[in-house]
Amino acid sequence: MLLPSSPRMKSLLLLCVFATSLSKAVTIEELRNTPGLTPGRFASFFSRFAFRYHSEVQPPEVFLATESGDCDDYAILAAAILKEKGYTTRLITVRMLKVTHVVCYVAETRSYLDYNNRGFISSTVHSGPEISEIASHVAKSYRAKWSSASEFIYEEGAKRLVKTIVEESKDGGKLAAALD
Numbered sequence: 001m002l003l004p005s006s007p008r009m010k011s012l013l014l015l016c017v018f019a020t021s022l023s024k025a026v027t028i029e030e031l032r033n034t035p036g037l038t039p040g041r042f043a044s045f046f047s048r049f050a051f052r053y054h055s056e057v058q059p060p061e062v063f064l065a066t067e068s069g070d071c072d073d074y075a076i077l078a079a080a081i082l083k084e085k086g087y088t089t090r091l092i093t094v095r096m097l098k099v100t101h102v103v104c105y106v107a108e109t110r111s112y113l114d115y116n117n118r119g120f121i122s123s124t125v126h127s128g129p130e131i132s133e134i135a136s137h138v139a140k141s142y143r144a145k146w147s148s149a150s151e152f153i154y155e156e157g158a159k160r161l162v163k164t165i166v167e168e169s170k171d172g173g174k175l176a177a178a179l180d
Contacts (some may be wrong), residue, residue, distance in 0.1 A: 005114070005145055007060075007177055015158075018145070021172075022034075025064055025066075025067055026045045027061075028060055028061065028064065028081075029065060031077075031081045032081065032084060032146060034120050035087050037081070037082070038109075039082060039087070039106045039111065039113055039123075039124050040110055040123050040124055040126075041117050041152075042081060042082060042113065043078075043123030043124065044123065045119070046074060046118040046119075047117070047118055047120065048067060048119075049067045049068060049069065049118040049164075050067065050068040051068070051070060051115070052067075052068040052069060052070065053070045054069065054070055054073070056072060056078055056148075057072050057157070057159075058073045058137045060073075060079055060080075061164055063077060069115075070115065071101050071103070071114070071115040071116070071130055072093075072102040073097070073115075073116065074102075074104075074113070074115040074118070074143070075091055075102045075103055075104040075113065076091065076102075076104075076154045078104040079091050079104045080154075082106060085128075087106050087107070087108055087128075088106070088107035088108060089105065089106055089107075090103055090104070090105040090107070090125065090151055091103075091104060091105075091151065091152050091153065091154060092094065092104075092112070092131060092134050092149060092150070092151055092152075093145050093149065093150045093152060094102055094106055094134070094135045094138040094139060094149045095146060095147050095149065095150075096142055096144040096145065096146050096147065096150045097144060097145070097147070098144070099142060101114075101142070103125075103134065103138060105127070105129065105134055106124070109122060109124060109125045109126075110126055110127065110128065111124035111125055112124065112125050112127055112129060112137075112138075114141070115137070116138065116141065117138070118143050125137055125141070128171075131149045131150075131151055131165050132149070132165060134149065135149035135165075137169070145154070145167070145168055146167055147166065148164060148165065148166045148167065149164070150162070150163065150164040151163045151164075151167075166167040
């Protein structure tokens, strides 16, 4: 387990570990030990979670114990747990005019998990595997246009970009790879 770096996050983690022992919040062990865990079943554990923005990614124990967090908390946890279950996952960030959103793409289901859809009957969104396809679907759900999108890896408490694409003007009509 990676420990949080800030004193505030360390205190919150200790409080949440204590609270988890008193509540019925789902734990990492329960997620890991759920037989036949699918992306849709994973999402069902989060239907009652509240949205609460954090500038840092929360430790999974904090996210689960408080039953609140944001899209990167959810996507990063989904990617890690589903990867353990044998799925091929990718973390995708989509930047739009007023919002940035993170989802977890699952290759085997050709869909992504979106924290905004966690309480819906259909908790995954079908999409092709290209970053531009995923970005287009995410932006459409916000009724917005996307400006750039990135695939990233989350390791040791840090995000590492794998690839970024930029939506060019309609005159150019192409997507340009900014980073590979």
